[in-house]
Amino acid sequence: MRRAAIPCAVGALAALLLAATATQERERLGPLTRSRAVKLTRPDAPPPDPTNRVADDPRAARLGQFLFFDTRLSSTGKVSCATCHDPALAFADGKSLSEGVGRAGRNAPTALDAAHARWLFWDGRADSLWSQAVGPLENDDEMGGSRVGLARLVATDARVNAAYTALFGPPPDAADARRFPPHAKPDPWAPGDEGAREPSAAAKAWLAMDAQDRRAIDTLAANAGKAIAAYERRLTSRGSPFDRYLDALKKDDAAAEAEYPETAQRGLALFLGQAGCRSCHGGPFFTDGEFHNIGVPALDKTPPKDPGRFLGIERLRNDPFNAHGAFSDDREGERAQRIGALAQPPESWATFRTPSLRNVARTAPYMHQGQFAALKDVLHYYSTLEGTVPVGHHGETVIRALNLTEEQQADLVAFLETLSDPPLPAELTTAPRSPLLEPERAKR
Ligand code: HEC
């Protein structure tokens, strides 16, 4: 709103005085909090991913978007990535434990902003978005599909085939039923089980295949993952009330600052200060990208048995699709080197990745098993540590009960609620009619 022009000097002085009292009424953030807050500005684009050479190719993003919504990837023909990463639910599913072909043991994190994460999954067992995507495709609780089934889809759907070929060259002729069984995939890696487990029927079929065919199918699965990742790299939203507040802080625009709710501002000050949230939820996505055990009891209240990061590290090292593996486009690069640098300390047992808090108000329920229904329950937990289970190897505590007042908890919730972005445009949230970009768009 514009104020009417003030005709004389006295009027101007009065207006100045008025403005001064208006800003006085409302306490502004102190300099330390302000300087911490502006560091929370989001980068314009996710970090580059040289392990995926099509990461920023619009044609790959289109094919990936098509596959993301394609239920034919699942064994039942009913489940797609979007079943559990539903654009209408901020790319999560609103359930404590995800349900696809079966029921998963963990809560589905949002796919929004996932391209910014260094490690994917609650246990960080994937180090790129593209390698992540192969997991749910074959997971029997999620999509129950297989890489050979995927290859058959790519080979037999003419438009998918064309989109794939334009990016990666012709796919293997997986329609050849003599060489390619309908459903074949290796069993998921588990610790110490080389040769110890009876392979599943799908794994037997996989092992019976020619080594060269297996290699071709693995390449195709990695490539499909790379296309899906190219799409997911676009799922970075912005424009939350908090972003607008940061803009106001940077411009030192008191009037724009005043549009940010006062409760949220108090919550922000707590978050960055006294409540200590920042020590783990720091940075533009409110996560250190690292793993901690904050003692949340399991959903079924049994003693903790999910090894979290401890096993995640081993699974990552043994994943042929990791950044150092044969299917990576940057096998010796920075991402690959991160794997070599990983230790597997016993303290990593039952630790989980600090989740991003961007859009958190849109992705209930919370924690790795969706243990808490609402943000106020999360704050109640941090405040009281009610029901907490002994943390860590020796039962030491990583966090202490914060004893926040009801008002402080409400302020923190009000702050978290300002991290919600407006929904993404429909062209990114719906299944495209074709996996192929129209020629004029592909040229961009
Ligand atoms: C049955 C529900 C389900 C389906 C279907 C599903 N996911 Fe997920 N997704 C999950 C769950 C649960 C997790 C967390 C699993 C874990 O941490 O062990 C997850 C994790 C992720 C993550 C990691 C996010 C992060 O912050 O670490 C991404 C990205 C993702 N899924 C993308 C996909 C893609 C792409 C597909 C399709 C190929 C897919 N998902 C299919 C449930 C599902």
Ligand code: HEC
């Ligand atoms: C010691 C590190 C640490 C501190 C300090 C911390 N958090 Fe967390 N936070 C985590 C981890 C790790 C998880 C996931 C835990 C799990 O799933 O078991 C989490 C989960 C959450 C979630 C659920 C998000 C989701 O998508 O499921 C919210 C909300 C949250 N924290 C807010 C806060 C607030 C507010 C504070 C300060 C009062 C805080 N956290 C302090 C590490 C921390």
